[in-house]
Amino acid sequence: MSDDRFILTLNAGSSSLKFSVYRAEAEPVEIAVGQVENLGPAAELKARIGVDKIKADLGPADHREAMRAILEHCETILNGRAPVAVGHRIVHGGVDYAEPQILTPDVVDKLTTLVPLAPLHQPFNLQVIEAAIAAFPDAVQVGCFDTAFHRNHPWVNDTFGLPRRYYDKGVRRYGFHGLSYHYIAGALRDREPGLAAGRVVIAHLGNGASMCGVRDGRSIASTMGFSALDGLPMGTRCGQLDPGVLLYLMENEGMTAPEITTLLYTESGLKGLSGESNDMRHLLASARPEAAQAIDYYASRIRRELGAMAASLGGIDALVFCGGVGENSAPIRAMICDEMEWLGIALDPSANTAHAHRISTGPVDVLVMPTDEERVIARAATKAVRS
Numbered sequence: 001m002s003d004d005r006f007i008l009t010l011n012a013g014s015s016s017l018k019f020s021v022y023r024a025e026a027e028p029v030e031i032a033v034g035q036v037e038n039l040g041p042a043a044e045l046k047a048r049i050g051v052d053k054i055k056a057d058l059g060p061a062d063h064r065e066a067m068r069a070i071l072e073h074c075e076t077i078l079n080g081r082a083p084v085a086v087g088h089r090i091v092h093g094g095v096d097y098a099e100p101q102i103l104t105p106d107v108v109d110k111l112t113t114l115v116p117l118a119p120l121h122q123p124f125n126l127q128v129i130e131a132a133i134a135a136f137p138d139a140v141q142v143g144c145f146d147t148a149f150h151r152n153h154p155w156v157n158d159t160f161g162l163p164r165r166y167y168d169k170g171v172r173r174y175g176f177h178g179l180s181y182h183y184i185a186g187a188l189r190d191r192e193p194g195l196a197a198g199r200v201v202i203a204h205l206g207n208g209a210s211m212c213g214v215r216d217g218r219s220i221a222s223t224m225g226f227s228a229l230d231g232l233p234m235g236t237r238c239g240q241l242d243p244g245v246l247l248y249l250m251e252n253e254g255m256t257a258p259e260i261t262t263l264l265y266t267e268s269g270l271k272g273l274s275g276e277s278n279d280m281r282h283l284l285a286s287a288r289p290e291a292a293q294a295i296d297y298y299a300s301r302i303r304r305e306l307g308a309m310a311a312s313l314g315g316i317d318a319l320v321f322c323g324g325v326g327e328n329s330a331p332i333r334a335m336i337c338d339e340m341e342w343l344g345i346a347l348d349p350s351a352n353t354a355h356a357h358r359i360s361t362g363p364v365d366v367l368v369m370p371t372d373e374e375r376v377i378a379r380a381a382t383k384a385v386r387s
Contacts, residue, residue: 093145
């Protein structure tokens, strides 16, 4: 495959659209990266294209308009040529998709039926797929699923204590952030093969947050369940919640399903607990006690789930931090690992502050590794073109 052919990757969130452009080589070479953020009334494009950095106010924009802006600013690289493939991050692949898929009309129709399982993500993924097909009708469109990495969980880690018929209907633990975990598992094989063959807990900590227990490169358990709400508290999402709370909100507060959805997805987590912000950097700099309490709850829940993941694996050989918070916040890593010596986890404060690759002194290795979901997508798209 010649180096003048390109792969475009698209990663649609509820309020952003990330993109990368790669030369379609055996190992894709990134040549542009960026995102349109704050989709809605005041969208903004931030990108690095070649050696040039770009920042542009787009005004009101939805995902389709964000796509147009991205293509316009990438024209200096594409130079009138369409990418040979477009790779998409898709949050939910349901029970059927454990591998990347070429997005035929039948596959897209099936993904549409999964919208109720990921109502704040799947519709945007589908909008971007539609826009990409319209822009590049001859390109191979490839879907990569955040749920795919977790599809081979043991049954006990895949089910709820509900009547069996609901499991058969698809009410089960799917897990998410699978593209990130897939990348870290592969990077561990390359960089730390001994650890990769063992019992590893990966903490993907960003505005969305989860943890995954991995044994010999395979997902065994995830803190996220049926939806992207479960498990750890996140920037604006609640994390683990007693289902009785939902019954109370409906019966005593008179809240409707849409109102509860808004509460749990956009008004909870760090933002709701602090009453201030979902940005960890802002909260760490705040002098308000509510900000400190929100951080304490966040770290406490992560420590609790770390113990649960280690139990699911039958022990732990390594803990890997990734994601925006996990990779860049030394204070949060220190809080999470504090008083975890009983599990074999102890930090080297200097290495942690320096964001070193290995930041531990105890028998359990603690690593800091950047994740790269877009590269996982680009590799899958390249493989689809080559096959």
